[in-house]
Amino acid sequence: MTSEKKEWPLWEVFVRSKAGLDHKHCGSLHASDGNMALHMARDVYTRRLEGTSIWVVRSDQIFASDPGDKGMLFDPMESKVYRHPTFFELPESVNHM
Amino acid sequence: MSGKLNPSIQISKDSSVRYLLGIADLCLIHAQRLGEWSGHAPVLEEDISLTNVALDLIGQTRALYSHIAKLERAEHDEDQLAFLRDERDYFNPTLVELPKGDFAHTCLRNLAVSTLLSLLWDGLQKSNDAEVAAIAGKAVKESLYHQQHAADWCARLGDGTEDSARRMTLALNSLWPYIPELFEATAEDLAARASGLGPAWADVEGSWRTEVDQVLEEAHLAAPAAVAFRSHGRRGRHSEHMGYLLAEMQYLQRAFPEGAW
Numbered sequence: 001m002t003s004e005k006k007e008w009p010l011w012e013v014f015v016r017s018k019a020g021l022d023h024k025h026c027g028s029l030h031a032s033d034g035n036m037a038l039h040m041a042r043d044v045y046t047r048r049l050e051g052t053s054i055w056v057v058r059s060d061q062i063f064a065s066d067p068g069d070k071g072m073l074f075d076p077m078e079s080k081v082y083r084h085p086t087f088f089e090l091p092e093s094v095n096h097m
Numbered sequence: 098m099s100g101k102l103n104p105s106i107q108i109s110k111d112s113s114v115r116y117l118l119g120i121a122d123l124c125l126i127h128a129q130r131l132g133e134w135s136g137h138a139p140v141l142e143e144d145i146s147l148t149n150v151a152l153d154l155i156g157q158t159r160a161l162y163s164h165i166a167k168l169e170r171a172e173h174d175e176d177q178l179a180f181l182r183d184e185r186d187y188f189n190p191t192l193v194e195l196p197k198g199d200f201a202h203t204c205l206r207n208l209a210v211s212t213l214l215s216l217l218w219d220g221l222q223k224s225n226d227a228e229v230a231a232i233a234g235k236a237v238k239e240s241l242y243h244q245q246h247a248a249d250w251c252a253r254l255g256d257g258t259e260d261s262a263r264r265m266t267l268a269l270n271s272l273w274p275y276i277p278e279l280f281e282a283t284a285e286d287l288a289a290r291a292s293g294l295g296p297a298w299a300d301v302e303g304s305w306r307t308e309v310d311q312v313l314e315e316a317h318l319a320a321p322a323a324v325a326f327r328s329h330g331r332r333g334r335h336s337e338h339m340g341y342l343l344a345e346m347q348y349l350q351r352a353f354p355e356g357a358w
Contacts, residue, residue, distance in 0.1 A: 008140070030140065030141075030142065031142065032253075035249065036249070036253075039146065039246055040142035040143070040146065043142065043145050043146040043149050044142055044145050044146075047145075047149060
């Protein structure tokens, strides 16, 4: 397919809604470079005051775990309750943990 | 329905009213042309960007029209000012009523208009009319973004492929004769400068040329030589395109008086 070469690369967009919170993934878009991707992200994903900061990352730069490996990677954690810090007696003065 | 069209309103001859109408009409007519891209822009993301710009401009127009209506004391509202004037009572420069052309034309005109507006709004923040100063304070941020977006595209297209550079050159040659009109001193401009209402458009010409030339240089383009032709939209004498634009824009309010949704 020759048209594939003319297509702009895909970018993943992360928006931080408030100072202090973390950037959250909110979608993706096509753009020719990072600067354009930022402009587009501003116009597409922050139209309703959703953001105070934007990150964009080339989608092909993200290494993702294989859904097929889900069993091997994550299932063993199910039975390891001792990894949760729930066996400590907290002093009275500590209200919320 | 009576079949009778909604008649035109008469606007005040007050120079402050006409000065502010000039800026509001610049925003409205530019937005009307940008709106024509809705559903037709080269890519989805840019479609949304252009529509956002148009909506920002309509917001600026509405704020000014509402204020103008108060200054006029003629019981006009923003809708009547937008939709029920005759062609000669619109004071936008001819530049913004020209057909939208291709994407290069649109980007170049966006650059010209957003640079002008960001400079005008900047000056208007110091207006002696507190309401105008407040509108300007909000609008200047929008215009600065519009300018950056347009500058970015102009540089990309001018410094892009052979075809995009050719289209930018064509756009420059066809739009540049309409630039001098922006900076001609009108009686309303001089009165506004004297009263402290706002800057004469001519006052921002130097900054406009510096900022636009910088983008053109980045785009490997050069402004064409000056020509003797002058357009006169700001004085209410419009091009042949204005009538068609107004017919489309005004049709609903003319045919269905006070129609609302």
